[in-house]
Amino acid sequence: MTNTQHTSDTSDALDNGTAHGIEVVAGTEAIAEARELLVQALLEAQPTDPTLCEGWQARHMVAHLVLRETSPLTAAGVLGGPLGARTERKTDELAQRLSDQRAYSEEIARFAGLRGYAQMRTRAPKIDQAMNLLEYVVHAEDVRRAQPGHERSQFSPEGRQQIWKALRAAARPLAGRDYPDGLVLESAGMTPVAHTVRAARDGAVATVLSGAPEELVLYLFGRTEVAEVKVQ
Known part of the structure; x- marks a missing residue:
C-alpha cells in the first residue's frame, strides 16, 4: 500500500x-x-x-x-x-x-x-x-522509519495545524531545559509560523529548529537522526 x-x-x-x-x-x-x-x-x-x-x-x-x-x-x-x-x-x-x-x-x-x-x-x-x-x-x-525505504505518514493540512498547536503547548516542558540559551520552533505554512519555546538569554543566540510539525515532534522526542529538521 x-x-x-x-x-x-x-x-x-x-x-x-x-x-x-x-x-x-x-x-x-x-x-x-x-x-x-x-x-x-x-x-x-x-x-x-x-x-x-x-x-x-x-x-x-x-x-x-x-x-x-x-x-x-x-x-x-x-x-x-x-x-x-x-x-x-x-x-x-x-x-x-x-x-x-x-x-x-x-x-x-x-x-x-x-x-x-x-x-x-x-x-x-x-x-x-x-x-x-x-x-x-x-x-x-x-x-x-525503522524500515529500509520507508515512507513518511502524510497528514492533512488541518491535522498538521493541530499537531503544531499541540507541540507548541508541550515544547517547553518537553525540551526547554535542553536549550538554556533559547529555543525557537519554525514551521512554514503554519499559524503562527514561529513559536518561542524559550527566549534567548542576554548575549546568547537561540537555537532555531525548522521543519514540518510532525518532524519537529520527532526531533524533540529524541528521534533526531531520522527527523527532517533544519537546525540553526
Missing part, C-alpha cells in the same frame, strides 16, 4: 465523521487521523520488524499501546519508577503472544477500536487529543 493510499483511506474515514466507529469531534480531527496512520503503519509491519525504540519490535509497540490504554497500573510504569519493572514484564508477556501474525493483527484491530482509558476517546476526545496525539505521531514513525 502506498503513501497515497494511506492518505486516501484515512481521509475517507474522517470525511464520514467516524474512525473505527468512533465519532470524530470538531477540533480533534488530528488524533483520529494520527491513530489511523499509526494503525496502518503497524498493519504493514511484520510482528518482528524492528522499530526505532531500542529493543522493541512492532509487536512490542502494539503491546505498549494496548496496555497504555487499558491498564492504568501498567501505564503508570511507562516512564520507569517503582512500577517500571512490572510494566516492562507485562509488555514483554503480551508481545510474546503477538509473535503470531494472526494474534498480532487481531491486537492491532483491538487497539483501533478501543474507547481509551475511562472511555476517553468517546467521552472526552479533546483530552484524548491532548494526551495522545504526539504519542501517536511519534510511534507511527518509530515503526515506519
